[in-house]
Amino acid sequence: MAQRVPLTDGGTKRASRVRVAVRLRPYMAKPDEKDEGPCVRGIDSQNLEIINWRNATETVKYHFDAFHGENTTQQEVFLSSVKPVLPHVLTGQNASVFAYGPTGAGKTHTMLGSSEQPGVIPRAVREVCKLVKSKEDGDEWEYIIGMSYLEIYNEKVLDLLSPNSQDLPIREDKDKNILIPGLTHTTISSYAEFDKYFVPATLNRTTASTKLNQRSSRSHAILLIKVVRTQRTLPYRRQTGKLYLVDLAGSEDNRRTGNQGIRLKESGAINLSLFTLSKVVDSLNSGTSGRVPYRDSKLTRLLQDSLGGSAHSVMITNIAPEYTYYFDTFSALNFAAKSKLIVNKPFTRETVAIPTIQVKRTREDHEAGSSGNEPQKKRQKEEKKAEPPAASMHIHSFAEPSVMDRLIALEKLMMNCQDKDRLDMLKDVAQSRKEIQELKEKQKEFESKAMLFSRKAGDNSGVNPQSSFKNTVAPLQRKPLVDSKDNKQKAVVQPLQVSHLKPLQQLAVVKKQSSVCLKKDPKLSDQFEPLDGKENIMERGWESHLDTTILEQSRKKIMQILNSGSLKELKSLQQIGDKKAKLIQGWREIHGDFAKVEDLRKVEGMTEKRFASFMKANILSAMGK
Numbered sequence: 327m328a329q330r331v332p333l334t335d336g337g338t339k340r341a342s343r344v345r346v347a348v349r350l351r352p353y354m355a356k357p358d359e360k361d362e363g364p365c366v367r368g369i370d371s372q373n374l375e376i377i378n379w380r381n382a383t384e385t386v387k388y389h390f391d392a393f394h395g396e397n398t399t400q401q402e403v404f405l406s407s408v409k410p411v412l413p414h415v416l417t418g419q420n421a422s423v424f425a426y427g428p429t430g431a432g433k434t435h436t437m438l439g440s441s442e443q444p445g446v447i448p449r450a451v452r453e454v455c456k457l458v459k460s461k462e463d464g465d466e467w468e469y470i471i472g473m474s475y476l477e478i479y480n481e482k483v484l485d486l487l488s489p490n491s492q493d494l495p496i497r498e499d500k501d502k503n504i505l506i507p508g509l510t511h512t513t514i515s516s517y518a519e520f521d522k523y524f525v526p527a528t529l530n531r532t533t534a535s536t537k538l539n540q541r542s543s544r545s546h547a548i549l550l551i552k553v554v555r556t557q558r559t560l561p562y563r564r565q566t567g568k569l570y571l572v573d574l575a576g577s578e579d580n581r582r583t584g585n586q587g588i589r590l591k592e593s594g595a596i597n598l599s600l601f602t603l604s605k606v607v608d609s610l611n612s613g614t615s616g617r618v619p620y621r622d623s624k625l626t627r628l629l630q631d632s633l634g635g636s637a638h639s640v641m642i643t644n645i646a647p648e649y650t651y652y653f654d655t656f657s658a659l660n661f662a663a664k665s666k667l668i669v670n671k672p673f674t675r676e677t678v679a680i681p682t683i684q685v686k687r688t689r690e691d692h693e694a695g696s697s698g699n700e701p702q703k704k705r706q707k708e709e710k711k712a713e714p715p716a717a718s719m720h721i722h723s724f725a726e727p728s729v730m731d732r733l734i735a736l737e738k739l740m741m742n743c744q745d746k747d748r749l750d751m752l753k754d755v756a757q758s759r760k761e762i763q764e765l766k767e768k769q770k771e772f773e774s775k776a777m778l779f780s781r782k783a784g785d786n787s788g789v790n791p792q793s794s795f796k797n798t799v800a801p802l803q804r805k806p807l808v809d810s811k812d813n814k815q816k817a818v819v820q821p822l823q824v825s826h827l828k829p830l831q832q833l834a835v836v837k838k839q840s841s842v843c844l845k846k847d848p849k850l851s852d853q854f855e856p857l858d859g860k861e862n863i864m865e866r867g868w869e870s871h872l873d874t875t876i877l878e879q880s881r882k883k884i885m886q887i888l889n890s891g892s893l894k895e896l897k898s899l900q901q902i903g904d905k906k907a908k909l910i911q912g913w914r915e916i917h918g919d920f921a922k923v924e925d926l927r928k929v930e931g932m933t934e935k936r937f938a939s940f941m942k943a944n945i946l947s948a949m950g951k
């Protein structure tokens with residue numbers, strides 16, 4: 327349960343973090359859908375696992391304050407995740423419970439439920455009424471309960487208790503309380519009275535049928551229960567506690583919802599506000615004193631008190647087990663995992679600096695999408711460096727820290743610039759990358775030459791080239807260097823002699839002679855980058871075994887991520903690590919959308935071969951092969 331944690335011994339400031347619960351709805355495959363079984367399942371009351379789309383033989387595990395499996399009842403969800411925060415509302419503090427998750431995953435079921443299975447809202451209001459009633463006799467305080475009910479639809483704040491009202495403004499008073507002038511506030515004395523107002527008002531909420539949910543909520547619904555208590559005797563102190571009960575609209579992938587026209591517009595507003603919500607979460611988690619973008623959407627402006635503010639917050643993330651929801655589930659879980667790090671600081675509205683280990687974990691989360699092809703050694707090194715993250719236990723790795731640090735710093739700077747400056751800086755980044763790449767190639771060339779000299783020295787002296795490096799006896803090392811000029815000549819020619827590649831590939835070798843000539847390791851042919859990409863033969867042919875519709879769908883999904891995916895989404899693609907994801911974003915900034923997946927080859931470092939391997943890995947992985 328969310329406990330306020332004292333910040334200082336005996337001090338009055340206390341912080342409470344957002345309690346995060348995940349609820350998995352029962353499996354509900356439609357008759358026309360393939361019954362592929364669930365892609366996510368619970369492990370115990372706090373842990374769950376989901377198939378890793380990078381590697382279908384693995385799962386990614388998440389840890390939360392609570393995990394409610396598909397058989398959990400409404401009563402159990404309420405008792406464990408919601409009831410504990412309610413007493414705070416009677417002591418002048420704020421609390422909030424909000425349901426988050428993809429469309430059709432069970433948010434409205436959790437918050438509202440049905441008459442047979444009432445959800446969080448009816449249970450919480452009943453409980454508040456009960457708590458107040460129990461205090462009425464003999465308590466030094468007098469209590470009054472009031473309610474307001476509104477929806478945010480297409481970025482408009484609409485009063486559900488007064489359905490003809492117009493878009494209402496959101497204001498902040500001098501004490502930083504969020505107010506909505508003109509919003510109906512009705513006093514209630516019992517649960518029955520609440521029900522009398524609430525049930526018809528709920529029917530005013532904007533819902534519509536979409537492909538994924540017959541009665542999909544098209545707005546964020548926010549019920550506010552206010553408890554004002556006043557001392558019966560002098561000095562008649564008054565305290566106001568607010569309880570927000572929020573049923574968020576679902577995040578939507580419009581290709582799956584089949585949304586068009588007005589539904590598409592609604593969906594845009596929903597996704598935008600949820601995107602802002604995730605930016606707010608990111609910003610709070612970063613622990614920096616930067617601006618938290620509460621004002622970027624009505625939803626976050628209203629929830630300001632509940633996130634990083636003075637509320638005891640509970641987020642119930644609803645997820646669905648079917649494969650069709652896989653990506654939505656994955657991103658909902660990642661969002662929920664981030665939210666777990668938020669620390670609220672009642673009464674002060676400052677953001678508590680997140681402990682170093684957590685900041686590090688956040689960064690690792692950012693790095694989580696690195697390529698599955700990274701050398702094992704590198705991975706092990708990173709695993710050793712990092713504590714296993716609580717929220718996500720899959721392997722994280724970093725790509726070339728020093729180079730990446732420079733680029734990350736540059737890109738961070740860029741994010742704060744105006745568009746034109748940003749474009750210039752992106753060009754600088756591209757230039758820097760090019761220079762770094764050239765330097766790396768030069769370095770490789772020098773290393774190769776040095777290796778050749780020592781190998782030659784080894785051959786000439788009958789000494790193993792490896793051991794010649796270890797040998798401290800100077801003459802044995804130096805002697806072969808006398809005819810180093812000859813060796814250099816041979817170094818250039820050698821690969822052409824040993825190569826059994828096709829003519830065009832040889833051409834490529836000639837172009838890159840200085841960097842590859844010394845290595846006879848057969849694996850090295852992988853490093854050649856022929857001009858025609860013919861080495862991709864091994865990557866081809868597999869597509870012919872696949873259903874063209876599935877193939878097309880997978881390509882579309884990849885395209886969508888390439889064109890509009892966030893850094894994290896890009897990194898969720900197979901073989902796209904942090905560095906490549908940033909290069910893709912950079913390319914997008916400069917050139918606009920990718921017209922076809924093949925355009926990915928235009929991104930720096932994406933050779934024919936890598937592209938073919940990327941496509942194969944992503945398509946097969948998406949199919950769970």
Ligand SMILES: Nc1ncnc2c1ncn2[C@@H]1O[C@H](COP(=O)(O)OP(=O)(O)OP(=O)(O)O)[C@@H](O)[C@H]1O
Nearest residue numbers: 351352429430431432433434435539542543575576
């Ligand atoms: N835990 C559950 N047990 C039984 N049925 C459930 C459960 N969760 C959801 N459902 C059912 O799944 C369907 C979709 O749920 P619901 O409407 O609550 O989704 P939602 O997340 O609110 O969707 P939207 O964002 O589109 O409004 C409903 O028919 C609901 O009754």
